Amino acid sequence: MKIFLISFIFNSIAIIPSFSCPLHQKQALLHFKSTLTSVINTTSYRFLELKSWNPSSDCCLWERVNCNGTKTVTELHLDGLVVPLPADIDPTPVFSSVLAPLFQISSLKKLDIISPTIQCMGRSPEMDSFSTLQTHISTRGANILNGSVSVEVGKLVNLKSLILGANYLSGKIPEEIGNLTELTEFSLQNNKFVGGIPSSVVNLKKLEILDLYMNCLSMQIPTTIGTLPSLTTLVLSQNQFTGPVLSSMRNLSKLELLRLDYNKLSGEIPTWLFDITTLDLLHIGDSGLNWNNEAKIVPRCNLRRISIPSCNMSGQIPEWISTQNNMYWLDLSNNTLEGTFPDFLAEGKLEIINLSQNNLNGLIPARLFEKNYFSGEIPTSISEANNLEYLDLSNNGLSLVNLPVWGDKLETLDLSYNKFSGNIPVNFPKGIKFLYLGGNRFCGNLPWNLSKLINLQYLDIHENNIQGHLDDILPQIPTPEALILRNNLFKGYILTSISNLSSLHILDISYNNLTGIIPQEITNLPKMVQLMQMTTPYPKFYNIRSVSYYIYPSDLIVNWKQYLRGLPIRNNIKAYSLLDLSHNSIRGEIPSSLGNLKALKLLSISHNKISGHIPVSLGELKNIESLDLSQNEISGLIPQSLLKLNQLAVLNFSNNKLTGKIPVGGQMDTMNVGFENNPGLCGMQIHVTCPEDIPPLKGGDVNEDEKESWFLWEGTWVGFLIGFFSSILIMSYFLDFLRLFKI
Ligand SMILES: *[C@@H]1O[C@H](CO)[C@@H](O)[C@H](O)[C@H]1NC(C)=O
Ligand SMILES: *[C@@H]1O[C@H](CO)[C@@H](O)[C@H](O)[C@H]1NC(C)=O
Ligand SMILES: *[C@@H]1O[C@H](CO)[C@@H](O)[C@H](O)[C@H]1NC(C)=O
Ligand SMILES: *[C@@H]1O[C@H](CO)[C@@H](O)[C@H](O)[C@H]1NC(C)=O
Ligand SMILES: *[C@@H]1O[C@H](CO)[C@@H](O)[C@H](O)[C@H]1NC(C)=O
Ligand SMILES: *[C@@H]1O[C@H](CO)[C@@H](O)[C@H](O)[C@H]1NC(C)=O
Ligand SMILES: *[C@@H]1O[C@H](CO)[C@@H](O)[C@H](O)[C@H]1NC(C)=O
Ligand SMILES: *[C@@H]1O[C@H](CO)[C@@H](O)[C@H](O)[C@H]1NC(C)=O
Ligand SMILES: *[C@@H]1O[C@H](CO)[C@@H](O)[C@H](O)[C@H]1NC(C)=O
Numbered sequence: 001m002k003i004f005l006i007s008f009i010f011n012s013i014a015i016i017p018s019f020s021c022p023l024h025q026k027q028a029l030l031h032f033k034s035t036l037t038s039v040i041n042t043t044s045y046r047f048l049e050l051k052s053w054n055p056s057s058d059c060c061l062w063e064r065v066n067c068n069g070t071k072t073v074t075e076l077h078l079d080g081l082v083v084p085l086p087a088d089i090d091p092t093p094v095f096s097s098v099l100a101p102l103f104q105i106s107s108l109k110k111l112d113i114i115s116p117t118i119q120c121m122g123r124s125p126e127m128d129s130f131s132t133l134q135t136h137i138s139t140r141g142a143n144i145l146n147g148s149v150s151v152e153v154g155k156l157v158n159l160k161s162l163i164l165g166a167n168y169l170s171g172k173i174p175e176e177i178g179n180l181t182e183l184t185e186f187s188l189q190n191n192k193f194v195g196g197i198p199s200s201v202v203n204l205k206k207l208e209i210l211d212l213y214m215n216c217l218s219m220q221i222p223t224t225i226g227t228l229p230s231l232t233t234l235v236l237s238q239n240q241f242t243g244p245v246l247s248s249m250r251n252l253s254k255l256e257l258l259r260l261d262y263n264k265l266s267g268e269i270p271t272w273l274f275d276i277t278t279l280d281l282l283h284i285g286d287s288g289l290n291w292n293n294e295a296k297i298v299p300r301c302n303l304r305r306i307s308i309p310s311c312n313m314s315g316q317i318p319e320w321i322s323t324q325n326n327m328y329w330l331d332l333s334n335n336t337l338e339g340t341f342p343d344f345l346a347e348g349k350l351e352i353i354n355l356s357q358n359n360l361n362g363l364i365p366a367r368l369f370e371k372n373y374f375s376g377e378i379p380t381s382i383s384e385a386n387n388l389e390y391l392d393l394s395n396n397g398l399s400l401v402n403l404p405v406w407g408d409k410l411e412t413l414d415l416s417y418n419k420f421s422g423n424i425p426v427n428f429p430k431g432i433k434f435l436y437l438g439g440n441r442f443c444g445n446l447p448w449n450l451s452k453l454i455n456l457q458y459l460d461i462h463e464n465n466i467q468g469h470l471d472d473i474l475p476q477i478p479t480p481e482a483l484i485l486r487n488n489l490f491k492g493y494i495l496t497s498i499s500n501l502s503s504l505h506i507l508d509i510s511y512n513n514l515t516g517i518i519p520q521e522i523t524n525l526p527k528m529v530q531l532m533q534m535t536t537p538y539p540k541f542y543n544i545r546s547v548s549y550y551i552y553p554s555d556l557i558v559n560w561k562q563y564l565r566g567l568p569i570r571n572n573i574k575a576y577s578l579l580d581l582s583h584n585s586i587r588g589e590i591p592s593s594l595g596n597l598k599a600l601k602l603l604s605i606s607h608n609k610i611s612g613h614i615p616v617s618l619g620e621l622k623n624i625e626s627l628d629l630s631q632n633e634i635s636g637l638i639p640q641s642l643l644k645l646n647q648l649a650v651l652n653f654s655n656n657k658l659t660g661k662i663p664v665g666g667q668m669d670t671m672n673v674g675f676e677n678n679p680g681l682c683g684m685q686i687h688v689t690c691p692e693d694i695p696p697l698k699g700g701d702v703n704e705d706e707k708e709s710w711f712l713w714e715g716t717w718v719g720f721l722i723g724f725f726s727s728i729l730i731m732s733y734f735l736d737f738l739r740l741f742k743i
């Protein structure tokens with residue numbers, strides 16, 4: 001290390017005085033910089049300004065530029081140079097012509113354009129060959145290339161790797177790709193390519209990695225795939241490929257990673273796959289392929305990952321799986337497996353088990369995750385007992401009598417929609433972050449020992465029969481982010497100490513038996529006050545031979561826009577701030593400070609006994625998409641301020657005691673708002689003419705009694721006042737008229 005460093009410094013010192021990078025290369029780089037600076041829209045992108053790219057210095061010393069020993073530019077690292085800013089609108093696209101000056105640098109061997117890498121070895125690429133990437137800079141994420149790969153790509157005959165992942169490239173993969181015989185890695189993952197895999201891939205004898213994950217590719221996988229002797233990684237998932245798994249693929253004797261999941265293939269999963277001794281990771285579920293339930297499999301491979309969901313696998317969990325003793329990932333979800341949870345799953349190194357949506361039944365073995373189960377030793381430290389981090393056993397028929405000894409690495413446990421009953425266990429591991437127990441028959445009282453679960457962030461126990469006081473449970477969980485307590489038998493009040501839950505952004509306590517009022521303090525919940533920016537969700541991340549995988553905890557099921565639906569954790573869940581207090585017996589008024597909760601996307605207090613007026617401050621809930629006040633005893637006017645809520649998709653005032661004119665404008669006129677059963681409401685939205693909308697015909701006096709009653713309506717309701725006024729005018733006109741008539 002030291003020697004390297006010294007020689008490096010020596011080199012630089014020796015070279016700076018005598019050489020500088022070639023002028024034309026410097027000019028090309030400056031040209032690139034000035035073009036980029038002029039076209040990048042800084043409201044859409046964060047752009048690192050390349051300050052060191054200064055005409056008076058040696059371009060080999062510039063950031064992101066690498067030269068070789070003779071001061072020739074050979075590498076450019078432009079990754080992360082332009083980063084789309086998080087925004088709800090698509091950023092204005094920037095076209096790839098900005099890259100053109102770079103292609104004059106003929107000595108360039110490596111070029112990282114934002115995220116993709118084009119590695120050019122050997123012969124210098126001409127500018128026109130680079131223009132094969134009809135790139136446009138656009139869109140969010142790391143994605144900036146937009147366009148297609150032209151036939152010109154066939155000129156890059158010395159290219160060793162072509163990685164254009166995560167862009168907006170479309171069109172067909174050109175046949176000319178077959179010219180790139182030096183290619184060892186070819187990745188177009190996460191683009192919009194269409195058509196089939198060109199048969200010319202047969203020429204890519206050096207190809208080791210072929211990754212076409214997540215495109216719109218279709219047709220049959222060409223037979224010639226089976227003749228690529230060097231192939232170790234074949235990822236075709238998330239496309240529309242059809243037809244069977246070709247027997248030619250038996251010849252892929254170096255294959256380690258095979259992903260065919262999420263396609264439209266047909267036929268059976270060939271059993272010879274398990275004869276490929278090198279095979280390590282197999283994802284073949286949700287592909288259209290069916291599991292052969294009759295097959296006797298004696299694997300010659302030792303798989304670390306087995307993912308065969310949604311393949312019509314039936315019977316018991318197959319015994320051969322027990323031979324795969326390095327397995328850390330098992331997904332057999334959404335099949336029709338039955339029987340019990342096999343003991344052999346306790347022996348391995350499993351980190352992720354997904355057996356959700358099957359017909360498993362029986363108990364989860366009490367000592368399931370205990371180490372040395374078979375040697376009979378009692379582990380001194382359970383925390384070292386296993387690697388399990390993610391266990392999804394949802395949607396089965398499991399019941400829980402003896403409590404398993406959970407491993408301490410377990411972060412996500414999904415036991416929802418089973419037949420678990422009795423008290424909620426108290427021995428969840430300390431590390432648990434996501435706990436899903438919904439849709440079971442858990443009962444009994446709280447408290448449970450939640451205070452020990454210091455990492456618990458998401459707790460979902462909806463649809464059980466859990467009783468007890470909310471005041472007992474809330475203080476116990478130190479830092480919850482989401483609490484889904486819907487549809488239980490909770491009673492008691494919402495405590496004023498709720499404002500201590502500084503991370504809480506989703507609270508669903510609907511369908512319980514809560515009483516008391518909505519405490520003022522709820523309006524201080526910081527994560528409901530301020531909208532959180534896009535943050536990394538919670539994926540468990542694996543990178544296997546340059547292919548990335550993420551595992552996310554299960555969706556949170558909430559009542560979102562009138563339907564129960566899953567809110568995916570992966571979808572920037574932290575930006576969802578929801579408060580659902582509906583279907584309880586909460587009384588009192590809506591605290592006027594509720595308008596503080598500016599981050600809320602959903603507020604539902606429907607089906608309670610709330611009275612008083614709608615506070616004007618609700619007009620401050622500028623992110624609100626669903627506001628349901630229905631089925632309460634709310635009186636007074638609908639404030640004008642609600643017209644400001646332009647994100648609304650659901651708005652419901654029905655079954656209250658609201659009165660006066662419905663404000664006119666915005667969403668209030670255009671969307672389907674629930675106004676029914678408020679006998680005092682009027683307005684064109686419900687085709688009831690307000691008294692004030694009948695044109696006044698003549699002036700008249702207002703008697704003192706009526707005047708007094710105005711004060712009950714608070715000074716701000718000008719619209720209503722005018723209405724009231726004109727109705728009195730009409731009445732006095734009518735009396736005048738009668739008088740006239742008599743004469
Ligand atoms: C540097 O790169 C140029 C252009 O590819 C080449 O001609 C030269 O020989 C290289 N020098 C060294 C020391 O590698
Ligand atoms: C920059 O982008 C924003 C948002 O996309 C857009 O409103 C604005 O007009 C753009 N400015 C220019 C100069 O293109
Ligand atoms: C890609 O560029 C085309 C114009 O060449 C444009 O119409 C399209 O919207 C762009 N797509 C994206 C995702 O930026
Ligand atoms: C493919 O390579 C051959 C030489 O091997 C060359 O003649 C032909 O022009 C190349 N095709 C393209 C499209 O570049
Ligand atoms: C597999 O390879 C063998 C010899 O290497 C060859 O004879 C056979 O035709 C190949 N099978 C397929 C289906 O390509
Ligand atoms: C379960 O499998 C069926 C086909 O067997 C499929 O239609 C369904 O989408 C799958 N469900 C999930 C959640 O993957
Ligand atoms: C799954 O198997 C059942 C019979 O066991 C069959 O009726 C059904 O068509 C199969 N599903 C698919 C998608 O092939
Ligand atoms: C577990 O399997 C179910 C059904 O296939 C699926 O919906 C869920 O996303 C899986 N979980 C993970 C983490 O892959
Ligand atoms: C945890 O629960 C057990 C059993 O209910 C109880 O004995 C123990 O005292 C509780 N511990 C704490 C810290 O609440």
Ligand SMILES: *[C@@H]1O[C@H](CO)[C@@H](O)[C@H](O)[C@H]1NC(C)=O
Nearest residue numbers: 475495496497498499500501
């Ligand atoms: C809430 O927090 C305050 C100060 O942060 C503290 O004094 C109070 O005891 C807490 N209340 C509860 C119930 O934890």
Ligand SMILES: *[C@@H]1O[C@H](CO)[C@@H](O)[C@H](O)[C@H]1NC(C)=O
Nearest residue numbers: 489490491512513514515585
């Ligand atoms: C709700 O609470 C009230 C009063 O405490 C009680 O009468 C009623 O039975 C409770 N309802 C349920 C479903 O527990």
Ligand SMILES: *[C@@H]1O[C@H](CO)[C@@H](O)[C@H](O)[C@H]1NC(C)=O
Nearest residue numbers: 630631652654655672673674
């Ligand atoms: C409003 O809520 C009531 C229940 O209180 C429901 O019946 C009605 O369909 C809802 N209307 C709209 C428009 O959402």
